[in-house]
Amino acid sequence: MLTIHAADLVVPVGAEPIARGAVAVDGTTVVALGPYEDVAAARPAARVRRWPGVLTPGLRNDRGGFLLEHAYFPEDPGESDALGPGPLTGDALAALRMTEARRGNSARRCTQKLLAHGVVAVTGPLGIAAVRQAVRRAGLAVGGGVADDAPATASGAGLDPLAGGAPLASVVAHPLAVGSRADLAVFDVPDEAALRARGTGTCVATVLGGRLVHRRR
CATH class of the missing domain: 2.30.40.10 (Urease, subunit C, domain 1)
Structure with a gap:
């Protein structure tokens, strides 16, 4: 149409x-x-x-691959009441029992949050099959380039490609x-x-x- x-x-x-x-x-x-x-x-x-x-x-999020595979987005409602809104990384993530299915469910929630920030592409590679499937279903493009794997430190951190003062032209x-x-x-x-x-x-x-x-x- x-x-x-x-x-x-x-x-x-x-x-x-x-x-x-x-x-x-x-x-x-x-x-x-x-x-x-x-x-x-x-x-x-x-x-x-x-x-x-x-x-x-x-937009393109160069931290997208990290968030999808190395951060956990709690289910809301439910888990977020106990774990906080996330994303969880580092020691907080290590304390969780992460199965591939759980990673896939987190990735599905992450894709929705990325889309809600205007993101249509992430920088890979993506090594977890369940994550690749979630990204494929969402329709996000996965490109090469230099991924940013710095850990998220606060709720929602890393979802905004413009965080840190990046110019718009550098993240489309x-x-x-x-x-x-x-x-x-x-x-x-x-x-x-x-x-x-x-x-x-x-x-x-x-x-x-x-x-x-x-x-x-």
């Missing part, structure tokens, strides 16, 4: 930001990018999704352009500076290969 994603500001990365911009998606592919009026006028039959804030490319999976895969993220902030200041926990929507896979309620 042809869908137009419109936002107050579209930041393609590699091109100038577009105020009151839009991205048209057909299936898994970006087919147009520009001011909303122009994109919508050329596609009057398209479904329109309007989002608050800033629309960017989907790929820039938005006509012909690129439709991996998008939308954040309820007024501009890129505010996104870097407030972080990717402001994510309101994530689109992965044209599919809306996260929408903040």
Whole structure:
């Protein structure tokens, strides 16, 4: 289905930001990018999704492989009452009895948290079969590169690719352009500076290969 994603500001990365911009998606592919009026006028039959804030490319998390395989995300509700919200690493993780099934369930919860931070790709490799299966089912891409295996030290630590002041351009999976895969993220902030200041926990929507896979309620 042809869908137009419109936002107050579209930041393609590699091109100038577009105020009151839009991205048209057909299936898994970006087919147009520009001011909303122009994109919508050329596609009057398209479904329109309007989002608050800033629309960017989907993000890449270089700590994703570590979080998926070497951190534990407690089940909520239930485990999180006793263990805290996680992620658990180091000595806290060593105290748990980690079976492959338990790692797979943790990875499934981790993928949902990553998607809720606008992440569409992680840096691998992934060596645990149950984790690879969870990632494959979620649709996250797994790439090479230099993985960051520093342990998480607080609740939610490591989920935000922009933590530590990383520039947006350094953590996108790929820039938005006509012909690129439709991996998008939308954040309820007024501009890129505010996104870097407030972080990717402001994510309101994530689109992965044209599919809306996260929408903040």
